[in-house]
Amino acid sequence: xxxxxxxxxxxxxxxxxxxxxxxxxxxxxxxxxxxxxxxxxxxxxxxxxxxxxxxxxxxxxxxxxxxxxxxxxxxxxxxxxxxxxxxxxxxxxx
Amino acid sequence: xxxxxxxxxxxxxxxxxxxxxxxxxxxxxxxxxxxxxxxxxxxxxxxxxxxxxxxxxxxxxxxxxxxxxxxxxxxxxxxxxxxxxxxxxxxxxxxxxxxxxxxxxxxxxxxxxxxxxxxxxxxxxxxxxxxxxxxxxxxxxxxxxxxxxxxxxxxxxxxxxxxxxxxxxxxxxxxxxxxxxxxxxxxxxxxxxxxxxxxxxxxxxxxxxxxxxxxxxxxxxxxxxxxxxxxxxxxxxxxxxxxxxxxxxxxxxxxxxxxxxxxxxxxxx
Numbered sequence: 422x423x424x425x426x427x428x429x430x431x432x433x434x435x436x437x438x439x440x441x442x443x444x445x446x447x448x449x450x451x452x453x454x455x456x457x458x459x460x461x462x463x464x465x466x467x468x469x470x471x472x473x474x475x476x477x478x479x480x481x482x483x484x485x486x487x488x489x490x491x492x493x494x495x496x497x498x499x500x501x502x503x504x505x506x507x508x509x510x511x512x513x514x515x
Numbered sequence: 516x517x518x519x520x521x522x523x524x525x526x527x528x529x530x531x532x533x534x535x536x537x538x539x540x541x542x543x544x545x546x547x548x549x550x551x552x553x554x555x556x557x558x559x560x561x562x563x564x565x566x567x568x569x570x571x572x573x574x575x576x577x578x579x580x581x582x583x584x585x586x587x588x589x590x591x592x593x594x595x596x597x598x599x600x601x602x603x604x605x606x607x608x609x610x611x612x613x614x615x616x617x618x619x620x621x622x623x624x625x626x627x628x629x630x631x632x633x634x635x636x637x638x639x640x641x642x643x644x645x646x647x648x649x650x651x652x653x654x655x656x657x658x659x660x661x662x663x664x665x666x667x668x669x670x671x672x673x674x675x676x677x678x679x680x681x682x683x684x685x686x687x688x689x690x691x692x693x694x695x696x697x698x699x700x701x702x703x704x705x706x707x708x709x710x711x712x713x714x715x716x717x718x719x720x721x722x723x724x725x726x727x728x729x730x731x732x733x734x735x736x737x738x739x740x741x742x743x744x745x746x747x748x749x750x751x752x753x754x755x756x757x758x759x760x761x762x763x764x765x766x767x768x769x770x771x772x773x774x775x776x777x778x779x780x781x782x783x784x
Contacts, residue, residue: 426573447575450679457672458575461582 428477429455431462433469439514441473449474545714546652547598548614549721552712552757554594555615558605559765560636561587562772563623572626579672583633586665590658597654606776610759610766617756618701620765624694627687630676631694637669638734639705642727651719674738681742688744695739696747703752706731712757 426448432441444463449455455474464472483491495501564584571577595601618636623629644666647659680691706728708716715721739746755761775782 448573449575453675454679457675458579460668461579462575465578465582 426450429459429474430477430480431459432473432475433459433463434471435469437470441471444468446477447474543718545711545718546720548711549715550594550598551604551614552616554591554598554601554604555613556619556636556640557587557594558591559613559615559768560619560633561585561591562768563619563621563632564629566623567629576626580629583669583672586662586669590662590665593658597658602776606773610761610769612759613761613765613769614757614759615761615765616701616704617753617762618698618705620756620762620768621698621701622764624697625690627680627690628694628697630673630680631691631698633669634673634677634738635695635698635702635735636705637666637673638738639724639731641666641670642731642734643722643724646722646727650721655720674741677738677744678742681739681744691742692744692747695744699747700750700753704754704756707754707757709757 427450428446429449429452430446431444433444434441447455447458447462449458452474456472459472459474463469561584564580564587567577567580568584569577571580591605592601595604598604616636618632621628621632623632641663644659644663647655648663650656650659677691680687682688683691706724708723708725712721716723736746753762
């Protein structure tokens with residue numbers, strides 16, 4: 422039965438001001454029950470204040486075979502990291 | 516000369532004993548009885564839902580049902596501890612001393628029957644808790660304010676599933692209709708007011724369930740309408756749970772639930 426249901430990716434916002442983060446996936450027959458399943462599976466220990474569910478089939482993923490051309494060129498561009506600035510202590514979650 | 520400060524006599528204080536001590540729930544039979552009724556409903560329904568653990572139709576639903584059971588066992592703990600020693604009340608009373616309504620002790624049946632039972636009970640419980648937030652008793656007010664949010668979710672989830680099953684396949688609609696048919700005759704008990712409940716209502720402790728019976732019937736009818744299901748015909752009501760007259764199912768449930776603490780009274784976690 423579960424295998425007949427589409428898969429949904431679950432994103433949880435752990436508290437106000439933070440971005441939703443991917444936490445896992447659930448099976449559910451439709452969007453409303455996907456939210457219920459996500460709530461029951463991923464927020465039962467006060468992990469979140471907001472939930473998103475997205476049909477897994479709607480996720481467009483990069484091709485692992487292209488990882489070389491997509492990601493490796495960034496490895497040698499250390500100057501793109503904002504590590505040459507002093508970040509004030511008050512700034513969190515940057 | 517300054518006058519003496521006024522003495523604040525707590526509501527419900529009796530003239531006997533220490534005059535300013537609030538009367539303990541167990542000293543007021545109607546109050547004690549009311550705590551047991553609410554507490555036993557939650558306890559027995561949580562045990563029933565717990566029976567699904569590891570047997571749910573799919574993993575996600577297994578977790579959903581266990582979550583509902585955990586909400587209810589938390590409520591039962593608060594209510595029975597307010598009535599007395601919660602563990603003793605839960606594990607060392609016999610079937611005739613339980614005051615839960617007959618609906619919550621009904622067997623799980625299939626998933627549809629469990630959902631039917633939960634729809635009928637949590638819709639009632641939600642309407643009750645909304646009103647219980649106005650109770651004259653501070654504990655019941657605080658309890659209701661916490662529990663009403665939990666039960667709002669129970670009601671929503673049971674409604675969602677009722678619609679999915681009723682408006683699903685031919686088989687799911689048949690099972691949902693059969694589940695409702697099984698549970699339907701236990702609805703009138705939820706709105707029965709006997710002398711004990713009347714005393715609790717008169718004391719401002721408890722809401723009068725008859726005040727929301729129409730609202731309840733309309734709410735259930737609306738869910739069944741969305742589910743494209745006909746309401747079962749009204750059957751001969753079965754009453755008596757509040758007086759300890761239970762169906763044969765409760766004894767079996769208690770045998771499982773109480774076996775361990777009765778066999779090993781000194782067992783600890």
